[in-house]
Amino acid sequence: MSGILPIEMASQDSESLKELASIARLITYARQSAKSLNADFPVWCLDLALGAVLQEMYANGLQAPLFDDGSEKMSAVARH
Numbered sequence: 001m002s003g004i005l006p007i008e009m010a011s012q013d014s015e016s017l018k019e020l021a022s023i024a025r026l027i028t029y030a031r032q033s034a035k036s037l038n039a040d041f042p043v044w045c046l047d048l049a050l051g052a053v054l055q056e057m058y059a060n061g062l063q064a065p066l067f068d069d070g071s072e073k074m075s076a077v078a079r080h
Helices: 004-036 040-059 071-079
Strands: none
Touching: 004 040
16 A cells, blocks of 8 residues: 555646646746836746745755746745
C-alpha cells in the first residue's frame, strides 16, 4: 500500500503544478498589460501574486525557474 501513495501524490503534484503554471501565465499576462499601461500599483500587486504562486509551485516540487522576463525580481519575491 505504501507503494501506491507516492504514485498518487506524484500525479496530484503534477496536476497541481499544471494548474499553478496556468495561473502564473495568467498573472504574467495581466502584469505585462498593467506594465504597458504604466499602472504601477497593479504591477506591484501582480508581482506579489506571482511570487505567491511561484512559492506554491516550489512547495509542490518545481525545480527550475519558469520565467525569463523579470526572473530575478520574481525569484526575490518568491523567497520572501
